[in-house]
Amino acid sequence: MGNTYIALASAFRLLGADFVVPPYSTKRTLNLGSKHSPEVVCLPYKLVLGNYLEAIEAGADAVLMIDSPGTCRLGQYSDMARNAIRDMGYDTKFINLDLYKGKVFELYNGFREATGNNNPVDIIRAIELVLVKIDLLDELDNVYSYYRAREQKKGSAKRIQTKALKLLDEAMTPGESRKALKKSVELFLGLAINEHKPVLNVDLTGEIYVVIDQFSNMDVENELGRLGVQVHRKINLSNWTNAFLKPVLFKLEETHGEKVKKLARDFIKRDVGGDALESIGDAVNAGNNKTDGVIHLLPFTCMPEIISQNIMHNVTKANNIPVLSLVMDEFTGKAGFVTRLEAFVDLIERRRELLLNNC
């Protein structure tokens, strides 16, 4: 899922594990996952299954899976993937992180079982490193988004981002990780940009997997950046880790989930699973903040987001905010996808000019 592997790989390295990072998702990964999945299952499942199969091909003899509570199909995916892989004849060990039982405790046990390291100090340090890196990866993406929208030379911000991700990947302690981020910000500060360029601001929300993962969302953030848009990604992995994995003592501020739940209240009364509530709350928030527009991403057949997609029309009307919902699946073509983004950006640009002229 996007760059999440950077945080997890460093924890496994710290614990002295022999592990495989599967190749980054490609069309082959998706074909492999789709071939062994029910047709109507959602895109993230197909990709995760494809990732597992490519990891097994690369030598992994155990896989870590998450069983998560909630009202969507995620809770079934661990069993489904386990059965699919067994039916294919692989003798792969399954280590289940059953978040129904408890979050940090399960993470602790999963790391111990997967790495064979029973030292509690090492495991706690590894969990801390994962949490710190997830926060820093999201911070880095925010910085990148600012510079990408204003770069003078196309592609120059991306080159720095690639270096920055490598620095974060190599850091082995929270301190080194923070230094890596600082160094990366310095590199961005040296980039030639058009500081006063009037960029458009677009909030990105939707189902967490497709929002975070560049392959499944057709690299939407870079495509928008190319069009001179600063993207504000509202659904981040750090929202989730901060809400569910960090001890209550460290939660000094209202979490993203708590905030958007209140904002969504006029449009939806209860949680329908996945990130549907967050998507609606994020769109309301964008309207309140007079953001130029919202891109709402959802995987084909994602039950919670189908509900939020239908509610988005009401949010658009009530809060005067343009929302483009884009359904992602294995048949989504890049050219058509980019055309829709370009049309949306044209629309919100004209809308902003009209609003400025009327002021």
Ligand code: SF4
């Ligand atoms: S939120 Fe949607 S896409 Fe994600 S696991 Fe649940 S049903 Fe699938």
